[in-house]
Amino acid sequence: MLRHGLAALVADPSxxxxxxxxxxxxxxxxxxxxxxLTDFYLQEEKHQxxxxxxxxxxxxxxxxxxxxxxxxxxxxxxxxSNEAQLAAWGVSGADRALLQAVVPAxxxxxxxxxxxxxxxxxxxxxxxxxxxxAKAAYRGDKLTRRVWGEILAGDFVAQALVPPGERLIxxxxxxxxxxxxxxxxxxxxxxxxxxxxxYSGQTTNFRTEGGGFAPVIVMPDSRNNRxxxx
Numbered sequence: 206m207l208r209h210g211l212a213a214l215v216a217d218p219s220x221x222x223x224x225x226x227x228x229x230x231x232x233x234x235x236x237x238x239x240x241x242l243t244d245f246y247l248q249e250e251k252h253q254x255x256x257x258x259x260x261x262x263x264x265x266x267x268x269x270x271x272x273x274x275x276x277x278x279x280x281x282x283x284x285x286s287n288e289a290q291l292a293a294w295g296v297s298g299a300d301r302a303l304l305q306a307v308v309p310a311x312x313x314x315x316x317x318x319x320x321x322x323x324x325x326x327x328x329x330x331x332x333x334x335x336x337x338x339a340k341a342a343y344r345g346d347k348l349t350r351r352v353w354g355e356i357l358a359g360d361f362v363a364q365a366l367v368p369p370g371e372r373l374i375x376x377x378x379x380x381x382x383x384x385x386x387x388x389x390x391x392x393x394x395x396x397x398x399x400x401x402x403x404y405s406g407q408t409t410n411f412r413t414e415g416g417g418f419a420p421v422i423v424m425p426d427s428r429n430n431r432x433x434x435x
Contacts, residue, residue, distance in 0.1 A: 214235075221258075223255075223258050228263055238264055240269065245270060279333070279335075286310045286311045316357055325345070327366075330365075331356050332364065339408035341359075374403070381414070383404060383413065386402050386409060387400075388401070400420070402416075
């Protein structure tokens with residue numbers, strides 16, 4: 206990158222300093238940060254220099270807390286799965302129908318609903334609102350009372366359980382049935398790449414023998430002139 210006049214540095218955020226209206230790494234002023242933190246809202250003490258620089262508009266942070274709130278906070282799914290709310294906001298019928306088809310019904314986990322949610326837990330999946338990488342995500346039918354207490358004390362949503370798709374594959378000469386989901390990688394509202402994540406267990410992982418990423422091929426469906434995914 207130096208050939209293009211750009212100096213790129215790798216650093217722990219605790220090494221950054223906020224002073225004189227600028228973000229510093231040692232003697233170097235930093236004006237852009239490619240953010241790999243999972244403290245999405247920069248709340249930890251060691252991230253305060255970065256938080257101050259971002260709040261002051263002194264640094265380009267990508268992705269930033271606003272992007273997480275807009276695209277990744279799971280509380281958004283509560284509204285996106287609420288057909289009445291979407292209608293009240295003026296969302297078109299076609300868009301509402303699409304969202305109803307692809308977004309599982311989602312609700313906030315509140316203490317006053319604990320008894321009803323526990324009774325329905327086998328049909329639900331519980332996720333932290335700012336979670337990542339399937340951490341602290343639980344199928345309701347696998348819950349213990351101890352974990353249920355942690356969910357009630359935390360900030361979680363409950364989603365209708367949607368069984369994953371499955372594919373039969375051969376691993377070391379043996380047939381194995383693996384679950385999969387489809388990931389769409391997008392930019393500026395356009396899908397750039399589709400990939401499948403194959404796994405066994407409660408949540409996606411890279412530990413499953415024969416699992417991991419798999420290619421997705423979009424095939425024309427001659428029966429109705431639509432595309433189908435293989």
